[in-house]
Amino acid sequence: MKARVFYATITGNNEDVADVIIDTFESEGVEVTKEDIQMVDPHDISADETDIVVVVPYTFDKGTVPDESLDFFEDLEDTDLSGIVYGVSGSGDDFYGKDFAVAIDKFEAQFEKSGATKGADGVKVNLSPDVEATEELQAFTKALIAKVNA
Numbered sequence: 001m002k003a004r005v006f007y008a009t010i011t012g013n014n015e016d017v018a019d020v021i022i023d024t025f026e027s028e029g030v031e032v033t034k035e036d037i038q039m040v041d042p043h044d045i046s047a048d049e050t051d052i053v054v055v056v057p058y059t060f061d062k063g064t065v066p067d068e069s070l071d072f073f074e075d076l077e078d079t080d081l082s083g084i085v086y087g088v089s090g091s092g093d094d095f096y097g098k099d100f101a102v103a104i105d106k107f108e109a110q111f112e113k114s115g116a117t118k119g120a121d122g123v124k125v126n127l128s129p130d131v132e133a134t135e136e137l138q139a140f141t142k143a144l145i146a147k148v149n150a
């Protein structure tokens with residue numbers, strides 16, 4: 001099984017989230033790559049080579065997705081990712097109330113347009129993952145694997 005984790009970060013919290021997910025894939029025996037989302041073109045994702053894709057975005061001003069993920073985000077609309085399981089989890093700041101980590105919701109809606117299969121509900125982490133959030137991220141990752149095996 002092969003997974004690709006695409007992340008965006010400014011201050012490191014979402015790299016911490018990505019690392020929890022990657023560690024979990026590795027401990028479950030899944031081959032995984034960690035990639036800067038800015039460097040990834042969704043059209044290059046092939047269901048022959050990839051079982052799972054995970055996006056880990058921060059949320060910016062008034063609930064927007066990261067600038068460096070915009071090309072990826074927009075390209076999802078005209079990319080066929082059927083046969084691939086996806087998940088989106090990431091860190092925001094609950095200080096922002098209704099806009100807390102909404103980049104996750106926006107990416108999930110965008111992935112639905114690509115025909116990919118949602119493997120688990122996204123985990124919204126407040127700032128850097130604590131023990132509880134780490135456990136939620138581990139469960140999220142295991143659910144993605146279970147979806148592929150289903």
Ligand SMILES: Cc1cc2nc3c(=O)[nH]c(=O)nc-3n(C[C@H](O)[C@H](O)[C@H](O)COP(=O)(O)O)c2cc1C
Pocket residue numbers: 008009010011012013014015058059060061062063064091092093094096099100101102126127128
């Ligand atoms: C100008 C600015 C606007 C932000 N807007 C939001 C927001 O609307 N919603 C949210 O959940 N977090 C918001 N944040 C908080 C970041 O998403 C949060 O600190 C996150 O953990 C940063 O991730 P990173 O360390 O990977 O860069 C904002 C932060 C800044 C500096």
